[in-house]
Amino acid sequence: MDLLSIKNPQFLKKLSNHELEKLSAEIRQFLIEKLSETGGHIGPNLGVVELTIALHKVFDSPNDKFIWDVGHQSYVHKILTGRASEFDTLRQYKGLCGFPKRNESEHDVWETGHSSTSLSAAMGMAIARDLKKSKEHIIPIIGDGALTGGMALEALNHIGDENKDMIVVLNDNEMSIAPNVGALHNVLGRLRTAGKYHWVKDELEYLLKKIPAVGGRLASTAERVKDSLKYMLVSGVFFEELGFTYLGPVDGHSYEDLFENLQYAKKTKGPVLLHVITKKGKGYKPAETDTIGTWHGTGPYKIETGDFVKPKVVGPAWSKLVSETVQKLAREDERIVAVTPAMPVGSKLEAFAEEFPDRMFDVGIAEQHATTLAAGLATQNMKPFLAIYSTFLQRAYDQVVHDICRQNLNVFIGIDRAGLVGADGETHQGVFDIAFLRHIPNIVLMMAKDENEGQHLVNTALKYDEGPIALRYARGNGIGVEMDKELKEIPIGTWEVLREGTDAVILTFGTTIEMALEAAEQLARNGTSIRVVNARFIKPMDEKMLHAIFQEGIPVLTIEEAILQGGFGSAVLEFAQENQYFETPITRIGIPDRFIEHGSVSKLLEEIGMTTENVIKTLSSMIPKNKKVLRS
Numbered sequence: 001m002d003l004l005s006i007k008n009p010q011f012l013k014k015l016s017n018h019e020l021e022k023l024s025a026e027i028r029q030f031l032i033e034k035l036s037e038t039g040g041h042i043g044p045n046l047g048v049v050e051l052t053i054a055l056h057k058v059f060d061s062p063n064d065k066f067i068w069d070v071g072h073q074s075y076v077h078k079i080l081t082g083r084a085s086e087f088d089t090l091r092q093y094k095g096l097c098g099f100p101k102r103n104e105s106e107h108d109v110w111e112t113g114h115s116s117t118s119l120s121a122a123m124g125m126a127i128a129r130d131l132k133k134s135k136e137h138i139i140p141i142i143g144d145g146a147l148t149g150g151m152a153l154e155a156l157n158h159i160g161d162e163n164k165d166m167i168v169v170l171n172d173n174e175m176s177i178a179p180n181v182g183a184l185h186n187v188l189g190r191l192r193t194a195g196k197y198h199w200v201k202d203e204l205e206y207l208l209k210k211i212p213a214v215g216g217r218l219a220s221t222a223e224r225v226k227d228s229l230k231y232m233l234v235s236g237v238f239f240e241e242l243g244f245t246y247l248g249p250v251d252g253h254s255y256e257d258l259f260e261n262l263q264y265a266k267k268t269k270g271p272v273l274l275h276v277i278t279k280k281g282k283g284y285k286p287a288e289t290d291t292i293g294t295w296h297g298t299g300p301y302k303i304e305t306g307d308f309v310k311p312k313v314v315g316p317a318w319s320k321l322v323s324e325t326v327q328k329l330a331r332e333d334e335r336i337v338a339v340t341p342a343m344p345v346g347s348k349l350e351a352f353a354e355e356f357p358d359r360m361f362d363v364g365i366a367e368q369h370a371t372t373l374a375a376g377l378a379t380q381n382m383k384p385f386l387a388i389y390s391t392f393l394q395r396a397y398d399q400v401v402h403d404i405c406r407q408n409l410n411v412f413i414g415i416d417r418a419g420l421v422g423a424d425g426e427t428h429q430g431v432f433d434i435a436f437l438r439h440i441p442n443i444v445l446m447m448a449k450d451e452n453e454g455q456h457l458v459n460t461a462l463k464y465d466e467g468p469i470a471l472r473y474a475r476g477n478g479i480g481v482e483m484d485k486e487l488k489e490i491p492i493g494t495w496e497v498l499r500e501g502t503d504a505v506i507l508t509f510g511t512t513i514e515m516a517l518e519a520a521e522q523l524a525r526n527g528t529s530i531r532v533v534n535a536r537f538i539k540p541m542d543e544k545m546l547h548a549i550f551q552e553g554i555p556v557l558t559i560e561e562a563i564l565q566g567g568f569g570s571a572v573l574e575f576a577q578e579n580q581y582f583e584t585p586i587t588r589i590g591i592p593d594r595f596i597e598h599g600s601v602s603k604l605l606e607e608i609g610m611t612t613e614n615v616i617k618t619l620s621s622m623i624p625k626n627k628k629v630l631r632s
C-alpha cells in the first residue's frame, strides 16, 4: 500500500493477518530506504514493526495512550499516524523529529529522548484518568535496556502498589544500545526461555486450590509448598510479586501471538506486564546480525553493503581520544578504572574493556548509580574515569553535588557530547552542564582547544588529586593537529593567549575557538586588533589574566556553545561585579534561553547567531566608534 496516504491508524482495523504481514514488509522496506539517506535509529524501529502495528490495531490511539520510552523506536508509530511523507526530513532542521513530539501529532502524548521516564508518566496519566473517571487504556512501551534505569524501577514499585489499570509492554530484544547488562537482564533471560506464562499460571492456580486448607502447622507447610511451587513453576514471579499480572513471553513478530496477548491484557484488571520478545534490526541483515550496537542509531549507509557513508573528518573522535588517553594512563596507574552508564560503544571504551576487563564497569542506564559508584571507588583511593554524556549527566546532578563534590573526591568526569549534538535535538543537546556544574564548590571544569591539548587535560585530570575534575568534549572529531608524544600537565586555572590584540578580547574555549580566531583574522584585515584567549579552565578561571584584562579596560566578548544563563560568560560578569570593574563593556554570545531543536550543528549555530559574521558584528558594536572596524 501507499504508506504516504496513511492519515491515521483506523485502516488497520480491517486488515487480516496476511495483509498486516505485507504491510510490515512494506514499512521495513520504507525505513531501510529512507534511513539510508537520513540516518536514524534503524535497529530499534525494525524490531518493533509488528508490535507497533498490533498495538494500533488493538487499541484506539489517541484516546488510548501509547508512551514510547526513549522514543527512538517511534518511527513506525509515526508512519501509522500519518507522517510517512515527512521522513525525507527526519532529524533535520525543521524536519520530522527523531523522537515523539507533542506538537507533531495528537498521537504523541508524551515526549521522550532520555530513557526510563515512560512508566512514571504513564502512572501520572492513569491516576488522572481515574480521577476524571474516564476509561482509556494507558500503554507504556519500554525496552529491556530502559527498564534498568532507576526511574523505571521506582515507577514499577509505585504502580504495583497502587494497582492501577495499565499495560506495560516490555520490548525485550536483549540489547540496550550495546548488549544489555545487569541482574535484571538475567531475570528477563530466564523468563525468555520459560513457557507461556498465563497458561502455566491458570494451571497452577487450579492445582493450588486443590491443596487442602488445614489448620496449624500443616497449613503453614501447605502455604510454603504453595509458595515454592509458585517460585518453581511461575516464570513471571518477579513481576507478579511487584503486583503485576505477567503475560508472556510473546513472540513480538507473530501477529497471532501479539493479538491473543494484547486482547487478554486489555481485559485484565490492574497493572499488566506484557513481555514481548523482538529482534533488533529485523529484516535488514547488517542490522539483524549486529551484536554490539553499531546499528542502534546510524548516519546514512549503503543499503546493499551496509557500509556507512563516512563524513569527512580530520582529527580523532573526541570520545576515542579521551578514552584512549585514559587507557594509556591506566597502564601506569592501576588505580584507574572506567565507569559507563550503558554507553561503552558511544564512549569508545571497548578497547579499555578489552585490556582491563576487571577495571571497566558498564552499569546499565543508571547515571545516578554510576556517579555515586565512582564516588565510592574514589573513597578507596581508586581513580575513576566516569564517562557520561553531558545531557545524561543531568540525571546525576545531586550525585555530583552530594556524593562527589561535597566529599571532594578524586573523580574524573568525562563530559562527552558537550555542546550542540545536532540530529538528536532538544532532549540531547549538551548545553546545560556548565550552568549546572559551575556553581558546585570543589569542581574543576575544563574544555580543550584541540585534541592535543585534550590529551594533556586528560593527563592533568588523572594526575590531579585535590578533588573532582571534569573535562567537556564535543560530539565529533578533533581538528587534526599534531599530537605531542609526551603527556603534560597543564596548571589548573591557567588560560592561554592564542592571538594578541589591543582593541578587544574574546574569551572562549573548545569548539568556538575556531570562530573567534576567524573573526579576529577578518577584523585584522581592517586594522582592528582582537585578542583571543583560550579559557580552557571554565572553573577556576584565570583570575590573574582577568584582572589584567579588566585593568586594561578593553571590551570583553565571551563565546560559549552552552546555555548563557549561569554559563561561562555569567562567571566573567560575576568576576567583574565582584571586583568592581564597572567600566568595561562585556557581551556574551551563547545559547539563548530556549530549547534548541534538531538539525545539523552548523545550521543550529547559524540560527542562534553563533557565526563568525555575528562575532564580527558584535565586536564592531562594542569597540569605540573611532576604531576602524569592518561591519558585516
Ligand SMILES: Cc1ncc(C[n+]2csc(CCOP(=O)(O)OP(=O)(O)O)c2C)c(N)n1
Pocket (backbone or CB within 6 Å): 044, 070, 072, 073, 113, 114, 115, 142, 143, 144, 145, 146, 147, 171, 173, 175, 176, 177, 178, 280, 296, 342, 343, 365, 367, 392, 395
Ligand atoms: C538517561 C539516558 N541514558 C542513556 C541514554 C542513551 N540510550 C538511548 S537508547 C538506549 C538503549 C535503550 O535500550 P532499550 O530500552 O532496550 O531499547 P532498544 O533500543 O533495545 O529497543 C540508551 C542507553 C538515554 N537515551 N537516556
